[in-house]
Amino acid sequence: MTERRDVRIEVPVLARVEGEGALSLEVREGRIERLQLRIYEPPRLFEKLLEGRGYEEIPDAVARICGICPVAYQMSAVAALEQAMGVAVDDWVRRMRRVFYCGEWLQSHALHIHLLAAPDFLGYDSVVEMAKGHPELVRRGLRLQALGNDLIALFGGRSVHPVGACVGGFHHAPTVAAVAVMRARLNDAQEDALALLDWALALPVPDSDQDFVSVALRHPQDYAMAEGRIVSDRGLDIGAEAFEAHFRELQVPHSTALHALLHDEPYMVGPLARLNLNHERLPQALRERLLAGGLRLPSRNPFHSLIARAAEIAFIVGEAERLLADYAEPPLPAAAVTPRAGVGFGATEAPRGLLWHRYEMNEAGHVCRARIVPPTSQNQARIEADLRQSLELLGLDQPDEALRLRGEQVIRSYDPCISCATHFLRLDVRRE
Amino acid sequence: MTRLAILGIGSPFGGDRIAWILVERLRRSRFAPAHDVIVETLDRPGPALLERLQCVERAILVDAVAGGCEPAAWYAEDTFARFASPLSGHAIGLAETLDLGRALGDLPALELLGLRLRADGTADPHACTAGLRLLIRRLRSLSR
Numbered sequence: 275m276t277e278r279r280d281v282r283i284e285v286p287v288l289a290r291v292e293g294e295g296a297l298s299l300e301v302r303e304g305r306i307e308r309l310q311l312r313i314y315e316p317p318r319l320f321e322k323l324l325e326g327r328g329y330e331e332i333p334d335a336v337a338r339i340c341g342i343c344p345v346a347y348q349m350s351a352v353a354a355l356e357q358a359m360g361v362a363v364d365d366w367v368r369r370m371r372r373v374f375y376c377g378e379w380l381q382s383h384a385l386h387i388h389l390l391a392a393p394d395f396l397g398y399d400s401v402v403e404m405a406k407g408h409p410e411l412v413r414r415g416l417r418l419q420a421l422g423n424d425l426i427a428l429f430g431g432r433s434v435h436p437v438g439a440c441v442g443g444f445h446h447a448p449t450v451a452a453v454a455v456m457r458a459r460l461n462d463a464q465e466d467a468l469a470l471l472d473w474a475l476a477l478p479v480p481d482s483d484q485d486f487v488s489v490a491l492r493h494p495q496d497y498a499m500a501e502g503r504i505v506s507d508r509g510l511d512i513g514a515e516a517f518e519a520h521f522r523e524l525q526v527p528h529s530t531a532l533h534a535l536l537h538d539e540p541y542m543v544g545p546l547a548r549l550n551l552n553h554e555r556l557p558q559a560l561r562e563r564l565l566a567g568g569l570r571l572p573s574r575n576p577f578h579s580l581i582a583r584a585a586e587i588a589f590i591v592g593e594a595e596r597l598l599a600d601y602a603e604p605p606l607p608a609a610a611v612t613p614r615a616g617v618g619f620g621a622t623e624a625p626r627g628l629l630w631h632r633y634e635m636n637e638a639g640h641v642c643r644a645r646i647v648p649p650t651s652q653n654q655a656r657i658e659a660d661l662r663q664s665l666e667l668l669g670l671d672q673p674d675e676a677l678r679l680r681g682e683q684v685i686r687s688y689d690p691c692i693s694c695a696t697h698f699l700r701l702d703v704r705r706e
Numbered sequence: 707m708t709r710l711a712i713l714g715i716g717s718p719f720g721g722d723r724i725a726w727i728l729v730e731r732l733r734r735s736r737f738a739p740a741h742d743v744i745v746e747t748l749d750r751p752g753p754a755l756l757e758r759l760q761c762v763e764r765a766i767l768v769d770a771v772a773g774g775c776e777p778a779a780w781y782a783e784d785t786f787a788r789f790a791s792p793l794s795g796h797a798i799g800l801a802e803t804l805d806l807g808r809a810l811g812d813l814p815a816l817e818l819l820g821l822r823l824r825a826d827g828t829a830d831p832h833a834c835t836a837g838l839r840l841l842i843r844r845l846r847s848l849s850r
Contacts, residue, residue: 409811
């Protein structure tokens, strides 16, 4: 018996992955012989576009790579550029960058949970339909997302492609009054965040027990966001400068999106990988809440990514408020920059996972060469491996609609940019 | 509760900034609205628009549209989706956001003013002028 499933994915205009994709599935005698997630991403040539540009332009330029996680691109870029040019930032900048990043995680995670993932698990076609049955759930999600947007805007001037970040720090420091208002809002949001986590812990998700490699940053004390070493649960422990010695990007014939492998194996980046590797860095009360809710870490179920996002939201709201306590405007919101030649590496945790940048600079502070490895491409090979295991576990004899829905759930749980389309898999099944 | 919000939405760049231009012209005009009226521009708000519409009795949304018969026109909600700006991130543009707000029962009274872009996607000053005329006429009507 042969089954062939062609899938069409309609993707809205979005950075890094856009256009059409397809899932090809070939089954013979009850086993998957071929499974390919194909993504047609028009080359955007961003790395080439950055060549010749001065260091001052880079944070705003790379923010345009993604409309959902511009802060991540800015933070990885400034980390790499500061290393290349020997810029040392002070503690105020480090802490406020973490707050800035909290805003992005909050808006991105809230958007994904409520508008993209939850309808899958509650049996709705879209968030619009889900809103009729679960209005308070959606309203809570929108409140949290709006808070994240406003937190980004506090430091970035605006939430879409923010312009506040620069090499050395920020162009402008928020006022004490504006921070006080934000702190009050963060405090008020604690209840929403914890209620969301409890809801996520109780959400019925498919069972899955997969043997995958988790990769994320790890920091000596903090739950890693903008600083730390790149680690895996298989013993990897490297600085960002060693990334290319262990990770390999490759072109595969069926996708214009690059795949990435760690020591020639697929791996997972993103919230679940972060939680698996860093859960002991969370506050004790949050760890106890996860345990009481039945989540055992590290988890081998990729569908727990939704819980991981909710856990990170609960963490973020408290962390941002903590970091803004005793806020004072600094004498200067950014360290001075003296251009010089050098090579720098930056790795931070975008909402979707590890985002790695490398820049070669000349004496004038212009980019000679740039390389950017985003989380969406790093997860491609893992998504294919997950699809294979999840569909086999579901049963390849299941109706086409059930296979299609499970495929969508798997792909969306990684929150790649292709998950922007609400229903992007169309299966054309031929049975013999 | 705010009586009226006039919100220019979309990107501040390219042709999409036409709504921003109109709002700025309204602010500079002698018809600048009263203290209980919000006049704002929102940069590609997506679903965050719904948060902004909380505690508002009536909202006039101004946005660029692709196509349409007139340089500037009032649109019904159901036809606006055909002409509204391209989808924003995660396939949630203005039309989808309004659908969501409607499903939640959280929308105020809504009026949609569309400003037609040129065929090449650039802003048309005539559309902006015509839109401002329509908007001021409507504000006069609402103030009576």
